[in-house]
Amino acid sequence: MPSDLVVRPARPAAGWALLSSELSVLFRRRRTWAMLAALAAIPILIAVAVRLSSSPPAAGEGPPFLDRVTQNGLFVGITALVVSIPLFLPLTVGVVAGDTIAGEASLGTLRYLLVGPAGRVRLLFVKYAGAAAFCLAATMTVMLAGALIGAALFPVGPVTLLSGDTVAVAESAVRALLVAAYVTVSLLGLSAIGLFISTLTEVPVGAMAATIVLSVVAQVLDSLSQLDWLHPWLFSHYWLGFADLLRQPISWASFGDNAALQAAYVLVFGALAYGRFVTKDVLT
C-alpha cells in the first residue's frame, strides 16, 4: 500500500461519514424512490380528479379542505396530507423504520458494520436519523407535489385561512411548510417504534408489518370513545391536529402537545431499542 494510505489517524473522526452513507444508501434505493413516487401520486390523483369532475366538491364533502382546492391550488398539498396520514404515510414509514436493523441483519451487512466497528449505539442513532429523514422526505414529497400540481391546475392566490383571515401566497407557503413539519414530527414516534421492533428480528418484512399494524391499531383505539382515557397517550392521537396552524394567529398548543408526545415515544422506544440491541447476539 502507498505510504499515504497506511497511516492510521491517531484520533477517530467524529463519525458523520456513516450518517451520510446511510442517507445516500437509503435515498439511492429504488424502493425508497418507488414509495416517494407513490406518495407524490396522491396529490396528483386528487387534483386531477377534482379538475375533471363537473361539479366542484361542496364544503364538508370528501376529505377536509377538498372544497377549497378549486378556489386555491395551494390547498392540494394539505388535502393530500390529510388523505395520506391514516395509511399511506405510516405504511411507507413502517417499511423504512422496520427495515433499519432487521434489513441489515437479513443481508448480513450488520455484522460487517459492527466489525467496522460502527458501534452499536452510533448505528442505532444513524439508523433512526435515516428513518427520520425519510419521514421528512415523505411529507415534503406530498406537500411539494401537491403545490406543483395545484399551481398547474387551479388558480393560485391569497389564501383564506380557517379563521377567515386572508394571507398572501408567501405566508401561505410558510403555513404549508409548518403543516409538513407537524406531520413529520407526528411520524417520529412511529419511527422509534419501528426501530425497536427492527432490533427484535432478522426478518425485515415482519418488523415492517408489525410497525404498520401498530399504526392502524393505534388509530382504531383512538376512534373508540370507550377508551377515551387512553387517547392522549396514543402516538396517533394528534396526527390530524394541524388545523391550528391554519388560523390567524397561529395556535401552537397542538404542535407542542404533539411534539411532547412524540418525544416521549422516541425516548421510551429508543431506550428499549438500545437495551435490546447493545446486548443482542448478531448471528446472521
Place this chain on the structure above:
Amino acid sequence: MTVSTPSVDLAIETHGLTKRFGHQAAVDGIDLVVPRGAVFGFLGPNGSGKTTTIRLMLGLAAATSGDIRVLGRAMPQSLRDVLPRVGALVEGPAFYPFLSGAANLQRLDTADRYAPSATRAERVELALERVGLTHAAGKKVRAYSLGMKQRLGIANALLSPRDLLVLDEPTNGLDPQGTREVRNLVASLAADGATVFVSSHLLAEVEQMCTHAAVMSSGRIVAQGTLADLRGGGIAHVRIRTPDGAEARVVLARLGLVPAPRVGAPDRPPELDDVVTAPLLDDSTASEAIVAALVAAGVRVRGFAVEGSTLEDRFVALTGEGFDVAQ
C-alpha cells in the same frame, strides 16, 4: 500444548471460552493461543464451532463464559480500539445487492471512524485491485458470482492497514487462480507483519499457508500448535510403488513391518503398479535396508518414499472418521 507466553506476543488468546445455544455448547471451554505474526489455521469439521468462535472474538456475540484478548486487549470491552485494526470475513461475504462492489466497500468503510474519508475512494480502488475485481467495481453486487462476492468480502477486510486478519473460509467458492491468489495474499500480509487467522476445512490449503493451527471438534480444541507439532504426532510410513505387490508385502513382513492389505479390484491387470504402504513403527529398520531387501528379492521397485504423517491423517485421527455432523 498451551505454552504460557506473555500475552503481548499473542494476537489472540482465549481462556475457557464457552458459548451455549440453549443446551448445546457450540464452543466449549476453548483456550486458543495465536502468536503474533503467525498464519494460524483454524480447522474443524462442519458445525464444530469455528464461526461461533470468530463471532465471539469480534464482539458480535457475547460469550457465555471465559475471556478473550485480541491484540493484547480484552474483548469485547476494548472493541472500539481493537476492531479498527482487525479485518474480517465472517461466515462468508455479505453486501447490499443493489449497490455496486465499490459502493459497498465505501459504505462499509464509513463504519470505521479511523478510516479517513479523504483516502476512501483510493483505498477502495486498491483493495479491489488486490483481489482482482477492478473490472467489476461498478457492477451491482446482485450480478456478482459466488467467487466474485467472496473476493469482494476479502477486499473489505483489506480496506485499511490491519494488524490482524480473521478470515472465515476465505477460499470458499474461489476458482483455482483465486485460491492461489488468496494464498499469495495471506503470505504477503504475513510478510508485512500482520497476523492471519484463517478458518478452513481444506487441509491441503492450511498445510500450504499456515505456520500454526488448531483443530476443533464439537466445540473443543483437540490439538493446537505449530504445524510441525501437529504433524509430528503421527507416524511415518514407507510407500512403495511396484508391479510386484504380493512379493513386496512378503519381504516387508519378513523385515518385521506390517504392510497395509492390498486395495483395489482382485482382477487388476498385473502390469499396473500396486502401492504398498507400511507404518514405520520404530527406527530399527533403516529405509535403505528395506530397498536393498526388496531388490534382492527381485521386486521391481518403481517408487519408494518415506512419508511423515499428513495433516489429513492427524485431522481424521483427531476428529473421527464419521461423515455425520456432530450433534
